[in-house]
Amino acid sequence: MITRFEELDWQTTPIGDLMLRRRTEPAVGQEIYEVKLGDEYLMSSLFTVAEEELANLGLAAVVGDDLSVLVGGLGLGYTAVAALRDARVASLTVIDRLGAVIGWHERKLLPASAELVEDARTSLVEDDFFAVMRSAPAEGHRGYSAILLDVDHSPRHQLDPTHADLYDAAGLRALDRHLAAGGVFALWSDDPPDDEFMVELNAVFDDAVAHIVDFDNPVTDGVSSNTVYVARSRGAGSVSLDAAGRTQPREEA
Template sequence: MITRFEELDWQTTPIGDLTLRRRTEPAVGQEIYEVKLGDEYLMSSLFTVAEEELSHLGLAAVSGDDLSVLVGGLGLGYTAVAALRDARVSSLTVVDRLGAVIGWHERKLLPVSAELVDDPRTRLVEDDFFALVRSAPAEGHPGYSAILLDVDHSPRHQLDPTHADLYDAAGLRALDRHLATGGVFALWSDDPPDQEFMVEMDAVFDDATAHVVDFENAVTGGMSSNTVYVARSRA
């Protein structure tokens, strides 16, 4: 019998107490995994459609093969694994600020962990994604075919206020330096499409689009939605 709640890990981090737990969800009668930061719910394996669509929509906008992908935010791993399932992806770098989250996958605590860490294309890096993209790319780096970002709740609601500068034109230009010619930036958001943010995107990228991703919510019995922004580098 599965216990109703099982705490798999708890650690203090620079941005709060991080908890990974497994429980049964009566609405669907299955085991789910969820992450809390302090008293705030960050993510749940019950809702992964939009996280996977971040990869699907982002990579669908990229032309060619031998793709190099950077994922900002590891979380439960669904965005990263969805990218690996695209046969064109030759390398996947996943950056997460919290070593605890990387450790969960290295210990194979989560449903997709084995698929992620056993794939030789995967590299997990403990680093601050936002600091990384503010800095200049390494000399000789050809740029990523795609950068997929899922860290904050939305461009307006950040987990850490130091992230805010990414979401204006100057911050997006800094990120754009890390993309290859014609590379794609894709961003997950929990909020509806934000027209003010689209203005910032249009100032930097081509073909900026806000995709509304609808999915069934087994808890409420209705539909929920997230947003995935996708845009192409002009460089």
Template sequence: MIARFEELDWQLTPMGDLTLRRRFEPAASQEIYEVKLGDEYLMSSLFTVAEVALADLGLAAVTTEKIDVLVGGLGLGYTAVAALRDPRVTSLTVIDRLAAVIGWHERMLLPAASDLVTDARTSLVCDDFFAVMRAAPAPDHAGYDAILLDVDHSPRHQLDATHADLYTVNGLRALDRHLRPRGVFALWSDDPPDAEFMVKMRAVFDDCAAHVVEFDNPVTGGVSSNTVFVGVTRKR
């Protein structure tokens, strides 16, 4: 018998009450995992197509034979696991501000956790991704071939006001310092393509694109979509 609802973890974090729960979703006839921050739904294992597409689209734009990847936002782990499926990936660093989220994976509470934490290429780091991007890269660090970001709802709708500066031209230029030549920045968004944000992307990156990722939504009975923004650094 599958429990209709089970709270797997609850923790008070600097951003609010964080809850991980597992429940049966009748519309999809399957067990799902979902995360709430306060009263806000952050993510659900019912909708992972765009999270996987973030990794697939971002890494497809990388032309090097070996790839060092940085993921901003661990969540349920689907972006990180999708990145590991690319045989060119030699290292995967995932930064998440919430130690609780990293703990969920280390405790194997999530379906994707085993594939992630048992892979020797993976490093899970508890830190503020946005603060890391503001800071200059360490002198002994050569940079990343891809930075994949999935933390906020969209460039216009952030979980925390301190994130807003990254979605400016200056913020994107600061992030760009952490990329190797011809490195790729890819960003997940819950909103449709944003023309104003694309102007900012093009001020910093080449080959910019806003990919609309559609997926079936069993709850509504229709089709939903997310956006994945991709840009390539101009550094040669």
């Protein structure tokens, strides 16, 4: 039996004080893991459906095998582990700005850690995802089959104001350089679908879809929802996405 709150780690980071804690949740009668940045709650293992659906919906839209996947934002690891469960994934790179978060998983402090770090396909990289996207891809890089992003609360509500430029058309074009032709960009958001962001997304990508992901919320005894955006890099040839985000042949003009 653990105490009501148990602090597993606390570190000062460039964007604030970061805490990992474990606690019991009376609403579900189980222990959960939470991350706080300063006074702000970042994530909880109580709600992981949408984080996993970020990987599931994103990879469902990718055609082919031998996939190379980039995840922006490690967090509790649920998006990365869901991606690894797709047998087509040959390599998974996860970029996180905070070395402390990578250290949690390397120390196997979290429920998903062992499955993540013990998989030979996984590489954990301490870096600024947004700076990497602004930079040109390395010479000879073939491009990722999918880029899955879960860092900010939403395109409008960023953890760091320096992230904002990724969510306009120019920033999305910079990100698109890192995708293979026909590769997929998927983004988690805590907000409802954003029409203005969809305009920016459609200016750069094909077949953009905003999926509403509903999940049970035992704290409110109701249903909550997040949004997962999925869009395809241009040059996909004869493949498009249907309304459910599944691949289908593109109709001839």
